[in-house]
Amino acid sequence: MTAQLTENDLLHFTGSETWHRHSLVRTVIYTDGIRFLAEKAGAYWLIDEIAFAQKAEQAVAAEAFQLWTLTVAADQSAHLTCEDGDGRTVWEKLIPFTDFPLGLVKVYFTDSTLLLPSEY
Numbered sequence: 593m594t595a596q597l598t599e600n601d602l603l604h605f606t607g608s609e610t611w612h613r614h615s616l617v618r619t620v621i622y623t624d625g626i627r628f629l630a631e632k633a634g635a636y637w638l639i640d641e642i643a644f645a646q647k648a649e650q651a652v653a654a655e656a657f658q659l660w661t662l663t664v665a666a667d668q669s670a671h672l673t674c675e676d677g678d679g680r681t682v683w684e685k686l687i688p689f690t691d692f693p694l695g696l697v698k699v700y701f702t703d704s705t706l707l708l709p710s711e712y
Contacts, residue, residue, distance in 0.1 A: 596632075596693065597629070597632040597633050597693045597694060598694075599694060601628070601632065602625060602628075602629060602697075602708055602710065603710050604710075605623070605624060605625030605628065605708050605710050605711050606710055606711060607623075607711060608623035608624040608625065608707070608711060609624060610624055611623065611705075612624075612626075612627050614639065614640075614643045616640075616643070616644075617643040617644065617646060617647055619646070619704050620642075620643040620646055620704060620705075620706065621704060621705050621706070622639060622705065622706040622707070623705065623706070623707045623708065623711050625707060625708035625710065625711050626639065626699065626706050626707060626708060629697070629699075629708070632693075633692055633693055633694070634691065635690075635692055638662060638672075638692075638699075639706060641672060641685070642660055642674075642699070642701060642706055643706075645674065645683055646701070649682075649683050651682040651683055652674050652682055652683045654682075655674070655676045655677070655682055656702065656703075657676070657677040657700070657701075657702045658674050658675070658676065658677070658682075658700065658701040658702065659674070659675040659676075659677055659698060659699075659700060660672065660673070660674050660675075660698065660699045660700070660701060661673050661675070661696070661697070661698050662692065662696070662697050662698075663695070663696050664690060664692050664694065664695050664696070668689055668690060668691065669686065669687060669688055669689060669690070670686075670687040670690045670692060671684065671685075671686055671687070672684065672685045672687060673685075674701075700712055
């Protein structure tokens, strides 16, 4: 990874000029901000995890609004969770290793669209 990513970089996104369709889960689209996050962090895998959960996890798909949180630990493992927007966890996964550059990132998924909180 050659570029740095900061939390402030993500705050600059307040809308999206282009909608990007997930290549495998065609019903999932994502914003310019999410694409920037994936490119700068080398984290297209994060988009994949969220998109695949929409198809594979009934509890996730049942939620109209989802808050996804990736928390990276000091040992470079991570914990990915999906909440229903009211603080109830509906899905979670331990990721044994990641080089994700931020300790914490939150994204929303609603109306088949993955977006940064500042783009909501």
